[in-house]
Amino acid sequence: MAEAHQAVGFQFTVTSDGIDLHLSREVLKHIYLSGVTSWTKRAIRFKNGILTGVYPASPSSLLIVVIAIMSTIYARIDPSLGMIDTIKRTIGYMTVQTQTVLSAILFSTGLWLSLILMLRYILKALLSYHAWIFESHGKISFCTKLWLSLVKMFSGRRPLLYSFQTSLPRLPVPSVDDTITRYLESVRPLLDDEQYNQMEVVANDFKKDQAPKLQKYLILKSWWATNYVSDWWEEYIYLRGRSPIMVNSNFYSMDLLYVTPTHRQAARAGNVVHAMLQYRRKLERGEHAPLRALGVVPMCSYQMERMFNTTRIPGIETDFVRHLSDRKHLVVYHKGRFFKVWLYYGGRHLWPSELETQFQRILDDTTEPQPGELKLAALTAGNRVPWARARLKYFSQGVNKVSLEAIETSAFFLSLDDEVHGYDPDQLRSLDLYAKSLLHGKCYDRWFDKSFTLIAYKNGKLGVNAEHSWADAPIIGHMWEYVLATDCFHLGYTEEGHCKGDINKGLPPPTKLQWDIPLECQEVIEESYMVAKVIADDVDFHGCLFDEFGKGLIKKSRTSPDAFIQLALQLAQFRDKGEFCLTYEASMTRMFREGRTETVRSCTSESTAFVRAMEDKNTSAQKLDLFRKAADKHQNMYRLAMTGSGIDRHLFCLYIMSKYLSIDSPFLKQVLSEPWRLSTSQTPQQQLNMVDIKKFPRYVGAGGGFGPVADDGYGVSYIIIGENLITFHISSKFSSPETDSYRFGQNIRQAMLDIRALFDQKDKEKEKEILHTTFLCSVTLQHCFPTAGHH
Known part of the structure; x- marks a missing residue:
């Protein structure tokens, strides 16, 4: 045993002559080196803790402030507006010179800490601006350019991992009106007229009767807690679950x-x-x-x-x-x-x-x-x-x-x-x-x-x-x-x-x-x-490597790769089951302190209109127009989720609050019981950029995945790898007669190809239009200058 091996380094025996000690130099060497490593680690942690604690300033800036204040004092200028003299009177029992130096240092330290707090407050205010995320890709407004410059200026140099934690804004609580409106909009394509009218009545009753009280308490929690969602999310979604965590x-x-x-x-x-x-x-x-x-x-x-x-x-x-x-x-x-x-x-x-x-x-x-x-x-x-x-x-x-x-x-x-x-x-x-x-x-x-x-x-x-x-x-x-x-x-x-x-x-x-x-x-x-x-x-799994095209071609079509894939998943889902379903896409809220995830409800009225058009005899131009509208809608919802204006985390917290207050809400019960028959997530790629995949194209990860969320649904994780590869990880249950992971993978592949064909058709029509225009110009020239070809 390792413990026994280390123990033999120190032995003693009691003899008639006293205690005989036996010390192992090798073991003492390891003890010494271990102690040096331990104290070095503590020193580095302490140093980095100070650097993080005073960020975006630096410890050396304190010395600059102290020197500056001391210089003004010796120049008989009082930048403290009398505060240094007040500190001097408070100290007492020292020489005048010592009082002056000490009071200047104390004032300088207070001023320095105040400046740090001010810088953090300014940075937090800047980071609360999210209009930049709603701008079109490749188009940056003057306001956003100015904002980016200010963020860079106030972010300091060489930040450590936790340097920005105290400057990150808190996750805001959306208004109940906005959340209810977006919720009703999200379920509209999944309900018939009668079901939707019933849901509208239940939602409006909740908004009028129970929501105001729950919202007040939730806002109070958001002021007190670092993040009004994350602790409840961890406890009630994960830790209180009594079923197996494997697969689930x-x-x-x-x-x-x-x-x-x-x-x-x-x-x-x-x-x-x-x-x-x-x-x-x-x-x-x-x-x-x-x-x-x-x-x-x-x-x-x-x-x-x-x-x-x-x-x-x-x-x-x-x-x-x-x-x-x-x-x-x-x-x-x-x-x-x-x-x-x-x-x-x-x-x-x-x-x-x-x-x-x-x-x-x-x-x-x-x-x-x-x-x-x-x-x-x-x-x-x-x-x-x-x-x-x-x-x-x-x-x-x-x-x-x-x-x-x-x-x-x-x-x-x-x-x-x-x-x-x-x-x-x-x-x-x-x-x-x-x-x-x-x-x-x-x-x-x-x-x-x-x-x-x-x-x-x-x-x-x-x-x-x-x-x-x-x-x-x-x-x-x-x-x-x-x-x-x-x-x-x-x-x-x-x-x-x-x-x-x-x-x-x-x-x-x-x-x-x-x-x-x-x-x-x-x-x-x-x-x-x-x-x-x-x-x-019972887990039916299929890994699907899609290498027909990737991020490169999608971006050339001026479409978000994530929106493209989500619409392909909607088309695949409809072809697989013949109906639409509530769809979960995970987005992150890490622009806020202790932020985790939010839900993007990818099945929208716009996406269902596009899918139906793909299955009908519409023209390519009509399908492409509907695709653009659905992609724009999805991008906007994703951005809302990232900036704290999602639907599901707010409703989840209102539900938990209703349980604490013993308020029975039929609306919240129904919302929280709705099954996610299509649960999706994108795996991020190259967060560190340690490998140049253009130079080493084979050194790419395959991503990851998770188990099915609903008994009769699919779990789909995907990773966009480089410019020409997308990997899908598809899970479902063998016990469900409605699902088949391999079949769904083939439906995804065909959906991706069918959407690309819309852009290919548009490109062909453009080529035909250019050729036709060129032909007309040629005919016109020959008509105007019939002898031009002989010269």
């Missing part, structure tokens, strides 16, 4: 699509774990650059705080998220055994070659799982209440408590999978099986409660399964981009596929976690496994 909540991210840097499982895991530790170190110090729209407008970084050292802990009524500041170990699962691996040696991170050695030791370990150990992680895949009760009863003392604590306090969880997965163009369903493995695996080989589980396959492919309550997909995507780029372009491998660097044979081996799981607990584990297996077996 957790999501996944895939490895590079075409490239596998090495086929050695331990080596790939070694490089990637080391890259994650580098990312974590920069994250804990706040050294990552904040994400900024247009390279100027900062996004909230709050969700990133809990990426590592975080676990969702099960409870009887509600779960909670446990986050620790720093953990120095990792827990690895392989063939039913759990191993604890230390990530530090001599006060530093293990090198990739050292991690490869540790992981290879685990792969070479032939011991059998202990009774109940093989499927232990199925507890995290089943229903939450049995897991919470089992945790209290069987894992609250003894070796079980120690081992479970090791898992829950680890930096993250690693599964060394014994299967082979990845995209293979020669195998039709390879992407489908890869996605299912990442989403649920065998139901017992991922710890679904950890913030994320890193999965390393036998052939060197990777993936991540992430728990959803603590953060949204772009947060994991940010880390994953950094890790894959660092793995391939900075760390690299030897010609034999091993990690670079020397092998340290003196490392203590991984520690095998010990368990004492009684038969009653084993029965609970098996029940959780059976519940999870039914869910996993």
Whole structure:
């Protein structure tokens, strides 16, 4: 054991001559180096904390202000309007010169802090301006140009990850009138006249009777809380759910699509774990650059705080998220055994070659799982209440408590999978099986409660399964981009596929976690496994690579790629089921402090008119005109959602408030019970720009996905990769006779091609018009100058 190995460095024996001490120089060296690393880390955190605390000013600016004030005093000028003299009288019991210097310093410090607050207030006011997002692409007004210049000016230089947090505006509470109007507009295409009239009556009754009181309390909460949505969203949408989080909540991210840097499982895991530790170190110090729209407008970084050292802990009524500041170990699962691996040696991170050695030791370990150990992680895949009760009863003392604590306090969880997965163009369903493995695996080989589980396959492919309550997909995507780029372009491998660097044979081996799981607990584990297996077996997944065209061609048609794809999804949905449905598209609200997501209701009157036109015998010009209107409508709704004027989060919070106040609202009940039969999300690409995909076109990620939201619906995640590739991750349930993920994928492909054909037809008509005009001009010239051809 690692602990025992370290313990032998300090021994003593009691003899007749006294106490005989035996000290190991090697161990003392490691203790010293560990202490140096620890204090260095604290010093860097302290320094970065000060830099973030005074941003957009800098600590050196305090010295400038003090010198400036002192200079004015010696020039017999009082810029404080008598405040320095007042401070001098308050101090007392000092020489006159000391009083003068000290009062000047105190005044300067107060002035400096006031200037910082003023700068932050100005920046917050500037960041509350959102008219720029509603301007047409490529057209920037003078006001927006001026605003961008001011934001750059007040944003300071070299911001750290959390520098902008206190300057971000609060998420505003929309007016009830606006929300109700937009809601009724969103359901109009889904209801007949009688249903719509009934809904209108119920909505107006709510707006008149119950909404004013609920809205007042919600506005009060928005003044008091940092974000009026996020805490309730995390608690009631995620943590209070008692059903399994596997498939229903957790999501996944895939490895590079075409490239596998090495086929050695331990080596790939070694490089990637080391890259994650580098990312974590920069994250804990706040050294990552904040994400900024247009390279100027900062996004909230709050969700990133809990990426590592975080676990969702099960409870009887509600779960909670446990986050620790720093953990120095990792827990690895392989063939039913759990191993604890230390990530530090001599006060530093293990090198990739050292991690490869540790992981290879685990792969070479032939011991059998202990009774109940093989499927232990199925507890995290089943229903939450049995897991919470089992945790209290069987894992609250003894070796079980120690081992479970090791898992829950680890930096993250690693599964060394014994299967082979990845995209293979020669195998039709390879992407489908890869996605299912990442989403649920065998139901017992991922710890679904950890913030994320890193999965390393036998052939060197990777993936991540992430728990959803603590953060949204772009947060994991940010880390994953950094890790894959660092793995391939900075760390690299030897010609034999091993990690670079020397092998340290003196490392203590991984520690095998010990368990004492009684038969009653084993029965609970098996029940959780059976519940999870039914869910996993019901997932119908299809990965669809669309490479006919991509972002490049869509932008040439002067259309938003996201709007283009959303309209294609509406067309595919109608062709698949013969009807329209309530559609969910996730958009982010991270321009506000602690913002998470908002819903864009993609099924609109404009989109349904376009889809019906596509299925009727309308001309291409008519279809294209309807497409433009639907795309513009979608873009406007997306922008409203991003700027805090969405529908669903406001209605959700009004519903929670009604529950607290014991107000029964038929309108809110109906709104919150409506099923999202088409749930969609776009995976962001190149948040960091660490890889030039024009130069390295094969080093692109495949994106990620999630399980179906409705029993009879589809979940669709898509990623726009470069200029010529879009990947769709489609999920549904085998148990539904109405859905088929592969069929829906084919409908999406055809819908994309049919919409492109509209633009192709327009281009052909333009060419014909140009040719016809050219022909008429030629005929006219020949008529006017009949002998021109002879000269």
